[in-house]
Amino acid sequence: xxxxxxxxxxxxxxxxxxxxxxxxxxxxxxxxxxxxxxxxxxxxxxxxxxxxxxxxxxxxxxxxxxxxxxxxxxxxxxxxxxxxxxxxxxxxxxxxxxxxxxxxxxxxxxxxxxxxxxxxxxxxxxxxxxxxxxxxxxxxxxxxxxxxxxxxxxxxxxxxxxxxxxxxxxxxxxxxxxxxxxxxxxxxxxxxxxxxxxxxxxxxxxxxxxxxxxxxxxxxxxxxxxxxxxxxxxxxxxxxxxxxxxxxxxxxxxxxxxxxxxxxxxxxxxxxxxxxxxxxxxxxxxxxxxxxxxxxxxxxxxxxxxxxxxxxxxxxxxxxxxxxxxxxxxxxxxxxxxxxxxxxxxxxxxxxxxxxxxxxxxxxxxxxxxxxxxxxxxxxxxxxxxxxxxxxxxxxxxxxxxxxxxxxxxxxxxxxxxxxxxxxxxxxxxxxxxxxxxxxxxxxxxxxxxxxxxxxxxxxxxxxxxxxxxxxxxxxxxxxxxxxxxxxxxxxxxxxxxxxxxxxxxxxxxxxxxxxxxxx
Numbered sequence: 001x002x003x004x005x006x007x008x009x010x011x012x013x014x015x016x017x018x019x020x021x022x023x024x025x026x027x028x029x030x031x032x033x034x035x036x037x038x039x040x041x042x043x044x045x046x047x048x049x050x051x052x053x054x055x056x057x058x059x060x061x062x063x064x065x066x067x068x069x070x071x072x073x074x075x076x077x078x079x080x081x082x083x084x085x086x087x088x089x090x091x092x093x094x095x096x097x098x099x100x101x102x103x104x105x106x107x108x109x110x111x112x113x114x115x116x117x118x119x120x121x122x123x124x125x126x127x128x129x130x131x132x133x134x135x136x137x138x139x140x141x142x143x144x145x146x147x148x149x150x151x152x153x154x155x156x157x158x159x160x161x162x163x164x165x166x167x168x169x170x171x172x173x174x175x176x177x178x179x180x181x182x183x184x185x186x187x188x189x190x191x192x193x194x195x196x197x198x199x200x201x202x203x204x205x206x207x208x209x210x211x212x213x214x215x216x217x218x219x220x221x222x223x224x225x226x227x228x229x230x231x232x233x234x235x236x237x238x239x240x241x242x243x244x245x246x247x248x249x250x251x252x253x254x255x256x257x258x259x260x261x262x263x264x265x266x267x268x269x270x271x272x273x274x275x276x277x278x279x280x281x282x283x284x285x286x287x288x289x290x291x292x293x294x295x296x297x298x299x300x301x302x303x304x305x306x307x308x309x310x311x312x313x314x315x316x317x318x319x320x321x322x323x324x325x326x327x328x329x330x331x332x333x334x335x336x337x338x339x340x341x342x343x344x345x346x347x348x349x350x351x352x353x354x355x356x357x358x359x360x361x362x363x364x365x366x367x368x369x370x371x372x373x374x375x376x377x378x379x380x381x382x383x384x385x386x387x388x389x390x391x392x393x394x395x396x397x398x399x400x401x402x403x404x405x406x407x408x409x410x411x412x413x414x415x416x417x418x419x420x421x422x423x424x425x426x427x428x429x430x431x432x433x434x435x436x437x438x439x440x441x442x443x444x445x446x447x448x449x450x451x452x453x454x455x456x457x458x459x460x461x462x463x464x465x466x467x468x469x470x471x472x473x474x475x476x477x478x479x480x481x482x483x484x485x486x487x488x489x490x491x492x493x494x495x496x497x498x499x500x501x502x503x504x505x506x507x508x509x510x511x512x513x514x515x516x517x518x519x520x
Contacts, residue, residue: 035076038212043069045213049205052218061219067238068204071231071379075363083320089308096293096306096337096395102272105279109164112271116166118255118278120347121269122240123153123262124383125182126175126201126230132409133450137178139262140185141451143406143415144422149262150182154189154196155425156268161193168269169195171245172262175230176203176221199243201235203228206368206376215376226370233341234361234381241354250347257350259383260342265415266404267342268426273396277344288349289390291315292398293337299440301330303338304384306395313395314388315339320362337395339384340403346390353389361385400436401429409454410441417461432465439464444473459502466507479504 046065050058105112129138139149147155157170174182179200186196203221205214206229216227236259240246249257256277260267273290275281293306304317321329328334353359361381368376387393404427406412414420419438420427429436448454459480464470466485474492479502486508492498496514500506 038076039069039073042072042213046205049214049216049219052220063242064202067202071204071363071381072207075365075379078363083316083322085322085325087309089311091306091308094394095308095313096397099272099396099398102276102396103281104272105275111279113164113166115271115274115279116160116164116168118253119168119269119274120171120249120254120257121157121168122171122173122236122257122259124233124236124259125172125178125262126233127263128177133452136181139178140181143265143412144427149265149406150185152265152425153262154192154194157194158192159424160269167195169197172196172198173233173236173239174198174200176200176228177225177230197245199239199245201230201233201239204231204378206378209367209375209377215370215374229378231378232364232380233383234385236383237350237354237359237386241351246347246351250351254347256344256346258342258344261405263407264340264342264403264405265427266402267340270402273344283392285392286346287392287394288346289387289393290344291384291387291393291395292340292342292402293395294340294398294400294403296332296336296338298332300338301332304382305329305335305338312388313393315382315384317362317364317382317385319364337397340398341384342398342402343383349390353386359386359389400438408443409448409451410443412451412454413441413443413461414438414464417464419464430465434466439467440469442471447475448472474498476500482506
Protein backbone atom coordinates (compact mmCIF):
# COMPACT_ATOMS: atom_id res chain seq x y z
CA UNK A 1 0.00 0.00 0.00
CA UNK A 2 1.23 3.48 -0.76
CA UNK A 3 0.08 5.26 2.33
CA UNK A 4 1.73 5.50 5.72
CA UNK A 5 -1.63 4.82 7.42
CA UNK A 6 -2.55 1.37 8.59
CA UNK A 7 -6.34 0.86 8.40
CA UNK A 8 -6.37 -0.88 11.76
CA UNK A 9 -4.82 2.12 13.56
CA UNK A 10 -7.59 4.42 12.35
CA UNK A 11 -10.23 1.86 13.31
CA UNK A 12 -8.82 1.42 16.82
CA UNK A 13 -8.81 5.18 17.25
CA UNK A 14 -12.40 5.38 16.03
CA UNK A 15 -13.46 2.53 18.31
CA UNK A 16 -12.18 4.57 21.27
CA UNK A 17 -10.18 1.64 22.65
CA UNK A 18 -10.16 1.52 26.47
CA UNK A 19 -8.17 -0.62 28.90
CA UNK A 20 -11.14 -2.50 30.45
CA UNK A 21 -12.38 -4.32 27.33
CA UNK A 22 -13.11 -8.02 27.60
CA UNK A 23 -11.24 -8.63 24.31
CA UNK A 24 -7.73 -7.10 24.43
CA UNK A 25 -7.36 -4.33 21.87
CA UNK A 26 -4.16 -5.81 20.47
CA UNK A 27 -5.68 -9.27 19.99
CA UNK A 28 -6.29 -10.72 16.55
CA UNK A 29 -9.95 -11.31 17.46
CA UNK A 30 -10.49 -7.64 18.32
CA UNK A 31 -8.86 -6.50 15.08
CA UNK A 32 -11.09 -8.83 13.04
CA UNK A 33 -14.25 -7.60 14.80
CA UNK A 34 -13.22 -3.97 14.28
CA UNK A 35 -12.58 -4.56 10.58
CA UNK A 36 -15.91 -6.36 10.13
CA UNK A 37 -17.66 -3.43 11.82
CA UNK A 38 -15.91 -0.94 9.52
CA UNK A 39 -16.93 -2.88 6.42
CA UNK A 40 -20.53 -3.20 7.65
CA UNK A 41 -20.73 0.55 8.37
CA UNK A 42 -19.34 1.35 4.92
CA UNK A 43 -21.81 -1.02 3.21
CA UNK A 44 -24.68 0.60 5.14
CA UNK A 45 -23.53 4.04 4.03
CA UNK A 46 -23.24 2.89 0.41
CA UNK A 47 -26.80 1.49 0.60
CA UNK A 48 -27.94 4.92 1.82
CA UNK A 49 -26.21 6.54 -1.18
CA UNK A 50 -27.83 4.08 -3.60
CA UNK A 51 -31.30 5.02 -2.32
CA UNK A 52 -30.71 8.62 -3.42
CA UNK A 53 -30.61 7.67 -7.12
CA UNK A 54 -33.46 6.78 -9.49
CA UNK A 55 -34.56 3.10 -9.43
CA UNK A 56 -33.58 2.45 -13.08
CA UNK A 57 -29.88 3.16 -12.33
CA UNK A 58 -29.73 1.21 -9.08
CA UNK A 59 -28.89 -2.33 -10.36
CA UNK A 60 -25.81 -1.15 -12.34
CA UNK A 61 -24.68 1.16 -9.52
CA UNK A 62 -25.20 -1.59 -6.94
CA UNK A 63 -22.79 -3.85 -8.86
CA UNK A 64 -20.26 -1.00 -9.10
CA UNK A 65 -20.55 -0.27 -5.37
CA UNK A 66 -20.13 -3.99 -4.69
CA UNK A 67 -16.70 -3.79 -6.37
CA UNK A 68 -15.92 -0.71 -4.29
CA UNK A 69 -16.85 -2.55 -1.07
CA UNK A 70 -14.63 -5.49 -2.12
CA UNK A 71 -11.73 -3.09 -2.65
CA UNK A 72 -12.35 -1.47 0.73
CA UNK A 73 -12.56 -4.90 2.40
CA UNK A 74 -9.17 -5.87 0.94
CA UNK A 75 -7.74 -2.52 2.05
CA UNK A 76 -8.84 -3.23 5.64
CA UNK A 77 -6.98 -6.55 5.62
CA UNK A 78 -3.64 -5.04 4.59
CA UNK A 79 -1.13 -4.38 7.33
CA UNK A 80 1.48 -2.26 5.54
CA UNK A 81 3.76 -2.85 2.53
CA UNK A 82 2.39 -5.97 0.87
CA UNK A 83 5.80 -7.31 -0.14
CA UNK A 84 8.33 -9.56 1.59
CA UNK A 85 11.59 -8.22 0.12
CA UNK A 86 13.44 -11.47 0.83
CA UNK A 87 11.08 -13.39 -1.46
CA UNK A 88 12.22 -11.49 -4.58
CA UNK A 89 13.90 -13.93 -6.97
CA UNK A 90 16.44 -13.25 -9.70
CA UNK A 91 14.72 -12.53 -13.02
CA UNK A 92 14.91 -15.64 -15.22
CA UNK A 93 16.91 -15.12 -18.42
CA UNK A 94 13.85 -15.43 -20.65
CA UNK A 95 11.63 -13.18 -18.50
CA UNK A 96 12.49 -10.01 -20.45
CA UNK A 97 13.00 -10.27 -24.20
CA UNK A 98 15.11 -7.72 -26.01
CA UNK A 99 13.08 -5.91 -28.65
CA UNK A 100 15.99 -6.18 -31.11
CA UNK A 101 15.56 -10.00 -31.07
CA UNK A 102 11.96 -9.78 -32.32
CA UNK A 103 11.43 -10.63 -35.95
CA UNK A 104 9.49 -8.39 -38.32
CA UNK A 105 6.55 -10.01 -40.10
CA UNK A 106 6.94 -10.84 -43.79
CA UNK A 107 5.90 -7.75 -45.67
CA UNK A 108 2.85 -9.45 -47.13
CA UNK A 109 -0.37 -7.45 -47.06
CA UNK A 110 -2.60 -10.45 -46.25
CA UNK A 111 -0.46 -11.71 -43.38
CA UNK A 112 -0.21 -8.31 -41.73
CA UNK A 113 -3.92 -7.66 -42.23
CA UNK A 114 -4.76 -11.02 -40.59
CA UNK A 115 -2.56 -10.06 -37.63
CA UNK A 116 -4.10 -6.60 -37.28
CA UNK A 117 -7.63 -8.02 -37.44
CA UNK A 118 -6.84 -9.91 -34.21
CA UNK A 119 -6.02 -6.65 -32.38
CA UNK A 120 -7.93 -4.01 -30.41
CA UNK A 121 -6.23 -0.71 -29.44
CA UNK A 122 -7.27 0.69 -26.06
CA UNK A 123 -6.30 4.13 -24.79
CA UNK A 124 -6.65 5.21 -21.16
CA UNK A 125 -8.54 8.49 -21.50
CA UNK A 126 -9.68 9.25 -17.96
CA UNK A 127 -7.39 12.19 -17.14
CA UNK A 128 -8.09 15.91 -17.23
CA UNK A 129 -5.72 18.59 -18.50
CA UNK A 130 -5.97 20.66 -15.31
CA UNK A 131 -2.34 20.11 -14.23
CA UNK A 132 -1.29 21.80 -17.50
CA UNK A 133 -3.83 24.61 -17.07
CA UNK A 134 -6.34 23.24 -19.62
CA UNK A 135 -10.05 22.51 -19.28
CA UNK A 136 -11.61 19.19 -20.29
CA UNK A 137 -9.94 15.87 -21.16
CA UNK A 138 -6.16 15.90 -21.43
CA UNK A 139 -6.49 14.06 -24.76
CA UNK A 140 -7.77 17.23 -26.47
CA UNK A 141 -4.70 19.38 -25.70
CA UNK A 142 -2.97 20.31 -29.00
CA UNK A 143 0.53 18.80 -28.95
CA UNK A 144 1.82 19.14 -32.51
CA UNK A 145 0.69 21.13 -35.58
CA UNK A 146 -2.60 21.89 -33.76
CA UNK A 147 -3.29 18.14 -33.52
CA UNK A 148 -4.38 16.70 -30.16
CA UNK A 149 -3.40 13.40 -28.52
CA UNK A 150 -6.70 11.98 -29.78
CA UNK A 151 -6.19 13.31 -33.33
CA UNK A 152 -2.76 11.68 -33.50
CA UNK A 153 -4.11 8.34 -32.17
CA UNK A 154 -6.91 8.30 -34.76
CA UNK A 155 -4.45 9.19 -37.54
CA UNK A 156 -2.11 6.34 -36.53
CA UNK A 157 -4.84 3.70 -36.58
CA UNK A 158 -6.47 5.01 -39.73
CA UNK A 159 -3.07 4.81 -41.47
CA UNK A 160 -2.73 1.14 -40.41
CA UNK A 161 -6.25 0.32 -41.56
CA UNK A 162 -5.77 2.00 -44.94
CA UNK A 163 -2.26 0.63 -45.56
CA UNK A 164 -3.16 -2.99 -44.83
CA UNK A 165 -6.92 -2.91 -45.59
CA UNK A 166 -7.46 -3.87 -41.94
CA UNK A 167 -10.08 -3.03 -39.33
CA UNK A 168 -8.34 -2.23 -36.03
CA UNK A 169 -10.87 -0.62 -33.65
CA UNK A 170 -9.97 2.13 -31.17
CA UNK A 171 -11.46 1.93 -27.67
CA UNK A 172 -11.31 4.83 -25.21
CA UNK A 173 -11.65 4.14 -21.49
CA UNK A 174 -13.13 7.39 -20.17
CA UNK A 175 -13.85 8.48 -16.62
CA UNK A 176 -16.84 10.47 -15.38
CA UNK A 177 -14.51 13.49 -15.71
CA UNK A 178 -13.93 13.03 -19.46
CA UNK A 179 -16.88 11.03 -20.81
CA UNK A 180 -19.30 13.79 -21.82
CA UNK A 181 -16.66 15.93 -23.58
CA UNK A 182 -15.08 12.90 -25.29
CA UNK A 183 -18.44 11.72 -26.67
CA UNK A 184 -18.90 15.12 -28.35
CA UNK A 185 -15.34 15.18 -29.72
CA UNK A 186 -15.32 11.68 -31.27
CA UNK A 187 -18.20 12.65 -33.58
CA UNK A 188 -15.73 14.57 -35.73
CA UNK A 189 -14.00 11.31 -36.68
CA UNK A 190 -17.15 9.86 -38.24
CA UNK A 191 -15.73 9.90 -41.77
CA UNK A 192 -12.42 8.29 -40.73
CA UNK A 193 -11.58 4.66 -41.33
CA UNK A 194 -11.55 3.81 -37.62
CA UNK A 195 -14.31 2.29 -35.52
CA UNK A 196 -14.29 4.15 -32.19
CA UNK A 197 -15.87 2.67 -29.06
CA UNK A 198 -15.98 4.21 -25.59
CA UNK A 199 -16.79 2.92 -22.13
CA UNK A 200 -16.60 4.42 -18.67
CA UNK A 201 -14.45 3.24 -15.83
CA UNK A 202 -15.99 3.10 -12.36
CA UNK A 203 -16.86 6.08 -10.22
CA UNK A 204 -16.07 5.38 -6.54
CA UNK A 205 -16.71 7.57 -3.46
CA UNK A 206 -13.74 9.11 -1.68
CA UNK A 207 -13.47 8.00 1.94
CA UNK A 208 -12.95 10.31 4.90
CA UNK A 209 -9.62 9.53 6.50
CA UNK A 210 -11.14 10.32 9.88
CA UNK A 211 -14.10 7.92 9.96
CA UNK A 212 -13.57 5.66 6.91
CA UNK A 213 -16.98 6.46 5.41
CA UNK A 214 -17.83 8.06 2.03
CA UNK A 215 -17.81 11.87 2.09
CA UNK A 216 -20.56 12.00 -0.58
CA UNK A 217 -24.02 12.98 0.66
CA UNK A 218 -25.88 11.47 -2.33
CA UNK A 219 -25.30 9.93 -5.77
CA UNK A 220 -25.45 13.22 -7.65
CA UNK A 221 -21.83 13.09 -8.83
CA UNK A 222 -21.95 16.33 -10.85
CA UNK A 223 -23.20 18.27 -7.82
CA UNK A 224 -20.16 17.27 -5.76
CA UNK A 225 -17.39 16.08 -8.11
CA UNK A 226 -14.79 16.27 -5.34
CA UNK A 227 -16.52 13.47 -3.43
CA UNK A 228 -15.89 10.95 -6.22
CA UNK A 229 -12.90 9.58 -8.14
CA UNK A 230 -12.00 7.13 -10.93
CA UNK A 231 -10.15 4.23 -9.20
CA UNK A 232 -7.01 3.98 -11.35
CA UNK A 233 -6.48 2.07 -14.60
CA UNK A 234 -6.54 -1.34 -12.87
CA UNK A 235 -10.31 -0.87 -13.05
CA UNK A 236 -10.00 -1.53 -16.81
CA UNK A 237 -10.54 -5.30 -16.63
CA UNK A 238 -13.92 -5.26 -14.84
CA UNK A 239 -15.37 -2.26 -16.66
CA UNK A 240 -14.20 -3.49 -20.10
CA UNK A 241 -16.00 -6.77 -19.45
CA UNK A 242 -19.10 -5.06 -18.06
CA UNK A 243 -19.32 -2.77 -21.11
CA UNK A 244 -19.92 -5.84 -23.32
CA UNK A 245 -16.93 -4.95 -25.49
CA UNK A 246 -14.73 -7.81 -24.26
CA UNK A 247 -17.29 -10.44 -25.35
CA UNK A 248 -17.97 -8.61 -28.60
CA UNK A 249 -14.30 -8.56 -29.61
CA UNK A 250 -13.74 -12.21 -28.64
CA UNK A 251 -16.81 -13.16 -30.72
CA UNK A 252 -15.30 -11.22 -33.65
CA UNK A 253 -12.20 -13.43 -33.45
CA UNK A 254 -9.92 -10.78 -31.95
CA UNK A 255 -7.21 -12.12 -29.65
CA UNK A 256 -5.22 -9.28 -28.06
CA UNK A 257 -5.64 -5.73 -26.84
CA UNK A 258 -2.83 -3.18 -26.84
CA UNK A 259 -3.43 -0.78 -23.98
CA UNK A 260 -1.54 2.44 -23.18
CA UNK A 261 -1.89 5.94 -21.76
CA UNK A 262 -3.27 8.37 -24.33
CA UNK A 263 -0.56 10.91 -23.41
CA UNK A 264 2.26 8.49 -24.31
CA UNK A 265 2.99 9.56 -27.89
CA UNK A 266 5.45 6.66 -28.32
CA UNK A 267 2.79 3.99 -27.73
CA UNK A 268 1.96 3.05 -31.32
CA UNK A 269 0.94 -0.37 -32.68
CA UNK A 270 4.16 -2.34 -33.15
CA UNK A 271 4.05 -5.06 -35.81
CA UNK A 272 7.12 -6.87 -34.41
CA UNK A 273 5.47 -7.34 -31.00
CA UNK A 274 2.18 -8.30 -32.68
CA UNK A 275 4.07 -10.86 -34.81
CA UNK A 276 5.36 -12.44 -31.57
CA UNK A 277 1.80 -12.74 -30.25
CA UNK A 278 -0.38 -13.68 -33.25
CA UNK A 279 1.95 -14.00 -36.27
CA UNK A 280 4.43 -16.56 -37.49
CA UNK A 281 6.61 -16.00 -34.39
CA UNK A 282 3.75 -16.95 -32.04
CA UNK A 283 5.05 -19.16 -29.23
CA UNK A 284 3.67 -22.68 -28.78
CA UNK A 285 2.76 -21.75 -25.19
CA UNK A 286 0.58 -18.63 -25.44
CA UNK A 287 1.99 -15.38 -24.08
CA UNK A 288 -1.05 -14.01 -22.23
CA UNK A 289 0.47 -10.73 -21.04
CA UNK A 290 3.29 -8.50 -22.27
CA UNK A 291 4.59 -5.49 -20.39
CA UNK A 292 6.79 -3.16 -22.39
CA UNK A 293 9.69 -2.01 -20.23
CA UNK A 294 12.61 0.23 -21.12
CA UNK A 295 16.04 0.92 -19.64
CA UNK A 296 15.89 2.92 -16.43
CA UNK A 297 17.77 6.22 -16.23
CA UNK A 298 18.24 8.49 -13.21
CA UNK A 299 15.06 10.32 -14.25
CA UNK A 300 13.02 7.10 -13.93
CA UNK A 301 14.09 5.79 -10.52
CA UNK A 302 10.55 5.97 -9.09
CA UNK A 303 8.97 4.03 -11.98
CA UNK A 304 7.57 0.54 -11.42
CA UNK A 305 9.87 -2.36 -12.29
CA UNK A 306 9.63 -6.09 -13.07
CA UNK A 307 10.48 -8.73 -10.48
CA UNK A 308 10.15 -12.51 -10.17
CA UNK A 309 8.32 -13.64 -7.04
CA UNK A 310 6.77 -17.00 -6.19
CA UNK A 311 7.78 -18.09 -9.71
CA UNK A 312 5.61 -15.41 -11.32
CA UNK A 313 6.65 -12.27 -13.12
CA UNK A 314 5.08 -9.23 -11.48
CA UNK A 315 5.13 -5.45 -11.30
CA UNK A 316 6.79 -3.84 -8.29
CA UNK A 317 5.82 -0.23 -7.54
CA UNK A 318 7.76 2.03 -5.18
CA UNK A 319 4.70 2.17 -2.90
CA UNK A 320 5.05 -1.56 -2.12
CA UNK A 321 8.71 -1.29 -1.13
CA UNK A 322 9.60 -1.40 2.59
CA UNK A 323 11.28 1.89 3.60
CA UNK A 324 14.64 0.28 4.28
CA UNK A 325 14.80 -1.00 0.67
CA UNK A 326 13.74 2.15 -1.23
CA UNK A 327 17.35 2.91 -2.22
CA UNK A 328 17.74 -0.65 -3.53
CA UNK A 329 14.55 -0.18 -5.58
CA UNK A 330 15.88 3.07 -7.10
CA UNK A 331 19.21 1.49 -8.03
CA UNK A 332 19.71 1.38 -11.80
CA UNK A 333 22.10 -1.55 -11.29
CA UNK A 334 19.69 -3.71 -9.29
CA UNK A 335 16.54 -2.99 -11.30
CA UNK A 336 17.50 -2.13 -14.87
CA UNK A 337 14.02 -1.64 -16.37
CA UNK A 338 10.89 0.35 -15.66
CA UNK A 339 7.29 -0.12 -16.78
CA UNK A 340 6.13 2.07 -19.71
CA UNK A 341 2.47 1.07 -19.08
CA UNK A 342 2.26 -0.20 -22.66
CA UNK A 343 0.46 -3.52 -22.11
CA UNK A 344 -0.52 -6.31 -24.53
CA UNK A 345 -3.05 -8.75 -23.05
CA UNK A 346 -4.88 -11.79 -24.39
CA UNK A 347 -8.64 -11.15 -24.46
CA UNK A 348 -9.66 -14.75 -23.66
CA UNK A 349 -7.21 -14.78 -20.73
CA UNK A 350 -8.77 -11.54 -19.38
CA UNK A 351 -12.17 -13.23 -19.63
CA UNK A 352 -10.84 -16.31 -17.79
CA UNK A 353 -9.25 -14.48 -14.83
CA UNK A 354 -12.44 -12.46 -14.39
CA UNK A 355 -14.69 -15.56 -14.52
CA UNK A 356 -12.44 -17.48 -12.14
CA UNK A 357 -12.12 -14.43 -9.87
CA UNK A 358 -8.32 -14.78 -9.79
CA UNK A 359 -7.65 -11.13 -10.66
CA UNK A 360 -5.70 -9.63 -7.78
CA UNK A 361 -3.99 -6.24 -7.92
CA UNK A 362 -2.19 -4.46 -5.09
CA UNK A 363 -4.09 -1.50 -3.67
CA UNK A 364 -2.65 1.99 -4.07
CA UNK A 365 -3.80 4.33 -1.29
CA UNK A 366 -3.87 7.91 -2.49
CA UNK A 367 -4.14 10.62 0.17
CA UNK A 368 -5.88 13.85 -0.85
CA UNK A 369 -7.14 17.00 0.86
CA UNK A 370 -10.38 18.46 -0.52
CA UNK A 371 -10.89 22.22 -1.00
CA UNK A 372 -12.85 22.39 2.28
CA UNK A 373 -9.89 20.84 4.14
CA UNK A 374 -11.39 17.33 4.52
CA UNK A 375 -8.65 14.71 4.40
CA UNK A 376 -9.67 11.75 2.26
CA UNK A 377 -8.22 8.57 0.83
CA UNK A 378 -8.97 7.03 -2.54
CA UNK A 379 -8.24 3.38 -3.24
CA UNK A 380 -6.82 2.60 -6.68
CA UNK A 381 -5.24 -0.24 -8.64
CA UNK A 382 -2.81 -0.28 -11.60
CA UNK A 383 -3.42 -2.23 -14.81
CA UNK A 384 0.12 -3.68 -14.87
CA UNK A 385 -0.28 -5.16 -11.37
CA UNK A 386 -2.50 -7.88 -12.88
CA UNK A 387 0.54 -9.36 -14.65
CA UNK A 388 1.02 -12.06 -12.01
CA UNK A 389 -2.52 -13.36 -12.65
CA UNK A 390 -1.73 -14.37 -16.25
CA UNK A 391 0.15 -17.37 -17.64
CA UNK A 392 3.24 -17.01 -19.82
CA UNK A 393 3.68 -13.31 -18.98
CA UNK A 394 6.84 -11.65 -20.32
CA UNK A 395 8.50 -8.25 -20.44
CA UNK A 396 9.86 -6.83 -23.67
CA UNK A 397 12.70 -4.32 -23.33
CA UNK A 398 11.71 -1.74 -25.95
CA UNK A 399 13.58 1.33 -27.25
CA UNK A 400 13.07 4.53 -25.28
CA UNK A 401 11.20 5.94 -28.30
CA UNK A 402 8.15 3.88 -27.23
CA UNK A 403 7.95 5.90 -24.01
CA UNK A 404 7.23 9.54 -24.85
CA UNK A 405 4.74 10.77 -22.23
CA UNK A 406 3.57 14.37 -22.08
CA UNK A 407 2.99 15.15 -18.41
CA UNK A 408 4.44 18.68 -18.19
CA UNK A 409 5.19 21.63 -20.42
CA UNK A 410 8.85 20.49 -20.54
CA UNK A 411 7.63 17.33 -22.34
CA UNK A 412 5.52 19.52 -24.63
CA UNK A 413 8.64 21.52 -25.59
CA UNK A 414 10.31 18.28 -26.77
CA UNK A 415 7.38 16.97 -28.84
CA UNK A 416 6.68 20.36 -30.46
CA UNK A 417 10.33 20.88 -31.42
CA UNK A 418 12.42 19.95 -34.47
CA UNK A 419 13.65 16.94 -32.50
CA UNK A 420 10.70 15.09 -34.05
CA UNK A 421 8.91 14.91 -37.38
CA UNK A 422 5.27 13.87 -37.69
CA UNK A 423 4.51 10.90 -39.93
CA UNK A 424 0.99 9.45 -40.16
CA UNK A 425 0.18 10.48 -36.59
CA UNK A 426 3.46 9.12 -35.15
CA UNK A 427 6.40 11.16 -33.90
CA UNK A 428 9.72 10.07 -35.40
CA UNK A 429 13.02 11.36 -34.00
CA UNK A 430 14.94 13.50 -36.49
CA UNK A 431 17.85 11.69 -38.20
CA UNK A 432 19.89 14.87 -37.52
CA UNK A 433 19.92 14.01 -33.80
CA UNK A 434 23.32 12.38 -33.21
CA UNK A 435 22.22 10.23 -30.24
CA UNK A 436 18.90 8.50 -29.47
CA UNK A 437 18.30 10.00 -26.00
CA UNK A 438 16.08 13.05 -25.57
CA UNK A 439 17.44 16.18 -23.85
CA UNK A 440 16.73 16.68 -20.16
CA UNK A 441 14.49 19.77 -19.91
CA UNK A 442 13.43 21.53 -16.69
CA UNK A 443 11.14 24.56 -16.99
CA UNK A 444 10.22 26.65 -13.94
CA UNK A 445 6.79 25.82 -12.49
CA UNK A 446 5.83 29.43 -11.82
CA UNK A 447 6.15 30.68 -15.40
CA UNK A 448 5.90 27.63 -17.66
CA UNK A 449 3.57 25.04 -16.08
CA UNK A 450 0.36 26.12 -17.86
CA UNK A 451 0.16 25.46 -21.61
CA UNK A 452 -1.10 28.93 -22.52
CA UNK A 453 1.62 30.64 -20.47
CA UNK A 454 4.26 28.26 -21.86
CA UNK A 455 3.29 29.01 -25.48
CA UNK A 456 3.29 32.77 -24.78
CA UNK A 457 6.99 32.62 -23.80
CA UNK A 458 8.21 31.30 -27.16
CA UNK A 459 7.92 33.27 -30.43
CA UNK A 460 8.51 29.79 -31.85
CA UNK A 461 9.97 26.61 -30.38
CA UNK A 462 13.81 26.77 -30.37
CA UNK A 463 16.06 24.45 -32.39
CA UNK A 464 17.09 21.76 -29.88
CA UNK A 465 18.61 19.11 -32.19
CA UNK A 466 21.98 19.45 -30.39
CA UNK A 467 20.64 20.14 -26.89
CA UNK A 468 21.67 17.93 -23.95
CA UNK A 469 20.23 19.77 -20.97
CA UNK A 470 18.07 22.87 -20.53
CA UNK A 471 17.09 24.51 -17.24
CA UNK A 472 14.95 27.66 -17.31
CA UNK A 473 13.78 29.43 -14.16
CA UNK A 474 11.97 32.72 -13.66
CA UNK A 475 10.54 35.27 -16.11
CA UNK A 476 12.22 34.22 -19.38
CA UNK A 477 11.04 34.63 -23.00
CA UNK A 478 12.50 33.33 -26.26
CA UNK A 479 12.58 35.22 -29.58
CA UNK A 480 12.11 33.62 -32.99
CA UNK A 481 14.77 31.27 -34.36
CA UNK A 482 16.69 30.62 -31.12
CA UNK A 483 19.08 27.65 -31.10
CA UNK A 484 20.00 25.81 -27.88
CA UNK A 485 22.99 23.43 -27.83
CA UNK A 486 24.84 21.40 -25.20
CA UNK A 487 23.95 22.47 -21.65
CA UNK A 488 22.03 25.74 -21.32
CA UNK A 489 20.93 27.23 -17.98
CA UNK A 490 18.87 30.44 -17.90
CA UNK A 491 17.98 31.89 -14.49
CA UNK A 492 16.02 35.14 -14.06
CA UNK A 493 16.00 36.04 -10.40
CA UNK A 494 12.87 37.33 -8.68
CA UNK A 495 11.90 40.72 -10.15
CA UNK A 496 14.26 40.29 -13.14
CA UNK A 497 13.39 39.31 -16.69
CA UNK A 498 15.47 37.72 -19.43
CA UNK A 499 14.48 38.03 -23.11
CA UNK A 500 16.56 35.71 -25.29
CA UNK A 501 16.88 37.67 -28.58
CA UNK A 502 15.72 36.35 -31.95
CA UNK A 503 18.34 34.25 -33.74
CA UNK A 504 20.46 33.76 -30.61
CA UNK A 505 22.66 30.65 -30.47
CA UNK A 506 23.33 29.50 -26.91
CA UNK A 507 25.85 26.68 -26.61
CA UNK A 508 27.02 25.52 -23.16
CA UNK A 509 25.98 28.85 -21.62
CA UNK A 510 24.68 30.04 -18.26
CA UNK A 511 22.53 33.18 -18.55
CA UNK A 512 21.47 35.01 -15.40
CA UNK A 513 20.53 38.48 -14.19
CA UNK A 514 18.33 40.84 -16.20
CA UNK A 515 18.14 41.19 -19.99
CA UNK A 516 15.20 43.08 -21.48
CA UNK A 517 14.50 43.63 -25.15
CA UNK A 518 12.09 46.55 -25.48
CA UNK A 519 10.13 47.71 -28.50
CA UNK A 520 10.82 51.34 -29.47
